[in-house]
Structures are given as structure tokens and as C-alpha cells.
Amino acid sequence: MKKNIAIVWGGYSSEKVISEKSATGIYSFIDKEKYNVFKVKIDRTSWQAEARGCFYPVDKNNFSFTDSDNRHIRFDFAYITIHGTPGEDGTLQGYFDMLAIPYSNCGVLASALTFNKFICNSFLKNFGIEVANSILLRKGDTCQPDEVISRLGLPVFVKPNLGGSSFATTKVKESAQLESAVEEAFREAQEVIIESFLQGTEVTCGCLKTDKGMTVLPLTEVVTSNEFFDFDAKYNGQVEEITPARLSEETTLAIQQETERIYHLIGAKGIIRVDYILVGNRPVLLEVNTTPGMTATSFVPQQVNAAGLSMTNIITEIIETELVHFNPRQCYDNDHNK
Structure with a gap:
């Protein structure tokens, strides 16, 4: 049936x-x-x-x-x-x-951890994963532009700490813009993260594990003439997405290995996507996405296609792996499994 x-x-x-x-x-x-x-x-x-x-x-x-x-x-x-x-x-x-x-997708702990950008990056930093310097503001905290600039310099990125798709994200180049950018981010979430700006190439890497083993996908290189990979770049075509990325085999392998390591550190399952900024040959973590976009042109389907794999087969493998290994004894009993 x-x-x-x-x-x-x-x-x-x-x-x-x-x-x-x-x-x-x-x-x-x-x-x-x-x-x-x-x-x-x-x-x-x-x-x-x-x-x-x-x-x-x-x-x-x-x-x-x-x-x-x-x-x-x-x-x-x-x-x-x-x-x-x-x-x-x-x-x-x-x-x-x-x-x-x-x-x-990921369970309660991994999902909650990765959803909070500041906490996730702080956690992974303990394991030697390089991340951007950042400041966390919670509702009611006062933004002190002089302090932010002394710690992070300019420009900085201001964005909701809980959220994605570049909603309410601003690249701030001048001190006078900082407070309004923070206010905009607070309209989207109860916490705001301010991150130091890193100049480099943005790349992203998908990764999944099923009963057939671990699969780390080819990288995608993100090229946009916008100030950064903002909402218009992501969803209104103002970007060039190059899969596989134009990187050396050595750099590609290093990022793929980092992605697999992060997968294990957070206790992931299903498909995740990890975003980086490549500063020289040094990958710096931007964020971990446990529910990546899945339109036909999203990063993960692009990477699956570049790897010569089938999205239909991958989704089937994910479903079948969870159906086989899900253990209802670990959860509350209900009439669904009687």
C-alpha cells in the first residue's frame, strides 16, 4: 500500500x-x-x-x-x-x-541550534570552524554605533538572527545607517545579529545522508552585481549561480570536508546546505540551512543535477531511510503506531 x-x-x-x-x-x-x-x-x-x-x-x-x-x-x-x-x-x-x-529534516536540537545564527556559529567556532565576528542584540537592547564600529568596523551586515532568505538584511556602510537597519531587522525577529563584512567569493555546499551513505554535493559559486546576495539576487534573477564552482580541486575538497564535518557536529539528518564566504583560500562559515530551498533552480537541485544524480531518487532515499529507522518507542505513544 x-x-x-x-x-x-x-x-x-x-x-x-x-x-x-x-x-x-x-x-x-x-x-x-x-x-x-x-x-x-x-x-x-x-x-x-x-x-x-x-x-x-x-x-x-x-x-x-x-x-x-x-x-x-x-x-x-x-x-x-x-x-x-x-x-x-x-x-x-x-x-x-x-x-x-x-x-x-533535522531533529529538534539540530533545527533549534541552526535556526539561531549567533548560537550556531558560536557553537561551531568551538570546534575550529571559522566564522565572522558578530554582535547579538535582543529586543530592548540599545544599539551603540560607536561600540559596534570599534568592534566590527565598517561595513557590517545587520540581519534578523532568526530567519533567512535575506529578509530585513542590510549592508551598512555608514554609522548613521546602523540604527535604522537594526530597527528594520527587529521588525522581522526578536533578535538581531550584526556581523563584520568579509570580502570574498560566496559559495554553498549541499550535503545529505541516507542508508546509501553520505553524499556531499558539488559547490555552487554565487556571483551578483548587487551589494550582496540579497532577496532580489536570490529570487528575482539578479545573480549568476555557477555549479560546479570555479575553484581548485583542493579548495573544493576542503569545503566539502568542512561541510561533512559540520553535518556530524550538529547531528543533522536529511539534506542541509552550508553557506561560506571564501576569503582567499580560507572558507568562513556564513550559516547552516537545515531546510534549504527546493525549487527546480534552487542550489541543492542544481548541485544534485551537476553530480549526475536525481532529485526524485534522493527524496525517495530520504523518505525510505526515515521510514525504516524512525523509532516510535523514542516518542510518545499514539494511535498512529498502534
């Missing part, structure tokens, strides 16, 4: 528009001869499953829904593609753990 797969998208942040694009991408990749596939949209007001063009409320008690033919459909697996809360920060992971429903 086919397993019922939920592609979970939406979320509570500005990134829900990107999540919708990723859900469409994943739906196109999943083997629908092997699985029954449904999109499930989660927002603050409702959870809805889409089936044959109609929408049905999801029962949060057991993550199921009843369609117009009175068929009661329970999901066997959740492919989470919410960029931001509650899908990237560990919240949904905890929910699915309690329901004993396997899911595609």
Missing part, C-alpha cells in the same frame, strides 16, 4: 512565499507512482491539506484529514519545507516526534 506523504509548507514568517515555491518543487520531484502526495499548508489560523484541488482541515491530534468522500487519511511521513518558524526551528519536529511520525 502506498504511503501518504505530506509536503508541509507555509509558516509564520515572511519566508512563507519561498516555502510555497519549495513545496511546488518538492511535489514535482516526489515519485507519485510510489507515494500518495498531499500538500499541507500551516499558518497561524489554520492547517489545511490539499487533495484534488480541495482543501480540508487537518486534525492536529493525529495529523490526518477527512476528504469529501469521507476517506480518513493519516500521514505516514512529513516532508517539511517551511523556511522559518515553526518548520525550521524545531517546533514542528517536536510535534511530529510526539505523534511518532517520521519527517525529512
Whole structure:
């Protein structure tokens, strides 16, 4: 019997528009001869499953829904593609753990850790991973431009500490711009990170592990004429993405090995993507993304294609690995696994 797969998208942040694009991408990749596939949209007001063009409320008690033919459909697996809360920060992971429903990406701890850029970079720095110097501000903290500049210099990047897709991210070149940039970032999240500027080449590397072993993908080099890899560069075509990156074999291998090491250090599963700035030949970590974009032109699908692999096969491997190894005894009992 086919397993019922939920592609979970939406979320509570500005990134829900990107999540919708990723859900469409994943739906196109999943083997629908092997699985029954449904999109499930989660927002603050409702959870809805889409089936044959109609929408049905999801029962949060057991993550199921009843369609117009009175068929009661329970999901066997959740492919989470919410960029931001509650899908990237560990919240949904905890929910699915309690329901004993396997899911595609990192668990609660790894998701919560990587969602907080400042904490994640501080954690990885302890293991010798090089990161940019940074300052963390929480709601209510006062931004002191003179102190920021004395510690980090100019320019600096100001961005929400919890979030992604370059929403509310500003490259600040002058002291007078700093406070307004911090205010803008605070409108997106309760914490703001200010990072020192690093001049170099931006590269990104996807990595995944299934029962077939570890796969570290080719690198993508990011080239844009914009001030930085901002929202327009990411989603409005103002960028050149070169896969594989135009780097030496030695530098490529070093970044791939660093990515695999980070995968193990955070206790990842499924697909992650790690972003770096290459300063000379020295990779400096920008951030770890445990729910990378999955449109047809996103970095990971580009890298999979460059590696001569199939997104359909990779998603199947991720699903099957989790279905085999998920242990409901580690979670709360419920009628889903009786």
C-alpha cells in the first residue's frame, strides 16, 4: 500500500512565499507512482491539506484529514519545507516526534541550534570552524554605533538572527545607517545579529545522508552585481549561480570536508546546505540551512543535477531511510503506531 506523504509548507514568517515555491518543487520531484502526495499548508489560523484541488482541515491530534468522500487519511511521513518558524526551528519536529511520525529534516536540537545564527556559529567556532565576528542584540537592547564600529568596523551586515532568505538584511556602510537597519531587522525577529563584512567569493555546499551513505554535493559559486546576495539576487534573477564552482580541486575538497564535518557536529539528518564566504583560500562559515530551498533552480537541485544524480531518487532515499529507522518507542505513544 502506498504511503501518504505530506509536503508541509507555509509558516509564520515572511519566508512563507519561498516555502510555497519549495513545496511546488518538492511535489514535482516526489515519485507519485510510489507515494500518495498531499500538500499541507500551516499558518497561524489554520492547517489545511490539499487533495484534488480541495482543501480540508487537518486534525492536529493525529495529523490526518477527512476528504469529501469521507476517506480518513493519516500521514505516514512529513516532508517539511517551511523556511522559518515553526518548520525550521524545531517546533514542528517536536510535534511530529510526539505523534511518532517520521519527517525529512533535522531533529529538534539540530533545527533549534541552526535556526539561531549567533548560537550556531558560536557553537561551531568551538570546534575550529571559522566564522565572522558578530554582535547579538535582543529586543530592548540599545544599539551603540560607536561600540559596534570599534568592534566590527565598517561595513557590517545587520540581519534578523532568526530567519533567512535575506529578509530585513542590510549592508551598512555608514554609522548613521546602523540604527535604522537594526530597527528594520527587529521588525522581522526578536533578535538581531550584526556581523563584520568579509570580502570574498560566496559559495554553498549541499550535503545529505541516507542508508546509501553520505553524499556531499558539488559547490555552487554565487556571483551578483548587487551589494550582496540579497532577496532580489536570490529570487528575482539578479545573480549568476555557477555549479560546479570555479575553484581548485583542493579548495573544493576542503569545503566539502568542512561541510561533512559540520553535518556530524550538529547531528543533522536529511539534506542541509552550508553557506561560506571564501576569503582567499580560507572558507568562513556564513550559516547552516537545515531546510534549504527546493525549487527546480534552487542550489541543492542544481548541485544534485551537476553530480549526475536525481532529485526524485534522493527524496525517495530520504523518505525510505526515515521510514525504516524512525523509532516510535523514542516518542510518545499514539494511535498512529498502534
